[in-house]
Amino acid sequence: MPGLPSLSCRSWRRLLCATLGWLSLGLAQAEGDSLVLHRLGAAENAVAALRGPALYLKGDGPPDSASFAAFLRQVSGDRLDVVVLGASYPDWEGECRTITGLDQVNSCTTIVIRQPQDAADPAVLDAIRRAEVVYFRGGDQCNFMHWRDSPLPAAVRQVVQRGGGTGGGSAGLAIQGSLAVYDGCQGSVTSPSALAEPYRDNVSFSEHLFDWSALRNTLTDSHFVKRDRMGRMMAFLCRQLAVGHTAQAWGLGINEGAAVVIDRNGLGTVHGDTAYMVLADRPSESCHQGADPVSYAGYKVWRLDAGQQFDFNQRPRTGYYRVDVVQGALTTDPYEPPAAAHTLALREPDRLDGL
Secondary structure (H helix, E strand, C coil), X not given: CCCCCCCCHHHHHHHHHHHHHHHHHHHHHHHHCCEEEEEEECCCCCCCCECCCEEEEECCCCCCHHHHHHHHHHHECCCEEEEEEECCCCCCCHHHHHHCCCCCEEEEEEEEECCHHHHHCHHHHHHHHHCCEEEECCCCHHHHHCCCCCCHHHHHHHHHHCCCEEEEECHHHHCCCCCCEECCCCCXXXXXXXXXXXXXXXXXXECCCCCCHHHCCEEEECCCCCCCCHHHHHHHHHHHHHXXXXXXXXXXXXXXXXXXXECCCCEEEEEECXXXXXXXXXXXXXXXXXXXXXXXXXXXXXXXXXXXXXXXXXXXXXXXXXXXXXXXXXXXXXXXXXXXXXXXXXXXCCHHHHC
């Protein structure tokens, strides 16, 4: 063709390789950025009348459309702006692509913070303060705990205090409890290991990042049945009792595919799969400093299936089944109640969509 240079197949291959090399370099640089902000949806923020606060607690990382839509209705009847916070992975818009598909969402901004100092970036704090909902995505909860002394947690609390919503999935769920946070900073731990040696290095805790009233004296954990985490939750609660942090140590474990939406009155509704509330409220025979395995008689367990509700503000005193641990071993299947069914002592939902 006139005016175009003639290139051999080898030359085209060189040109293609060079182009791909530059693209790969650009992607590597983008993934190496310590701070990423990316917005989907409307350019301008909405103006919403808020009627929360509300919490959205997901057993695995991404929110699902149905339960997240129910959560948004607890926050407001107007269109809302959402911020998704991440600390472990490159800029990935999976959560925001789901969220912006909901009719009530005006915009969704993904913020990825890889360096702790960037949690104080003015652009980050401004985006959070102008949002009505803040969601912490999955990853490594230890990375979130590095933000503890930054202004970011206070900015999230301001959103909630004015009637907005927050929560998270997987690692983003693990940081929501108000008793303590199993931080995973020394690596993850399995149920058998935690029950056998509750003071091992990788059973590590940080002081709570948030203090939501609905989650008072509560530890939170994710992937609960899928990864068999009941045993380690029991070890965590036993330790909280032993060190004197509380006389009633509660645990909320949420399975993959499940979400718990808690309204402004503390009434939680389970969506999808199962969730569990676990209570340790009596002196334990072990869990004191040392290498002894856990022995505890009478953990109280509430199994919550999809559609069931649990009053987090006025917690029930009936409807549980008991599970014992003897020398680090569970004496029964902790996920299944005995054949004699129990009736949960729960409040009836209020009007106005459960508000």
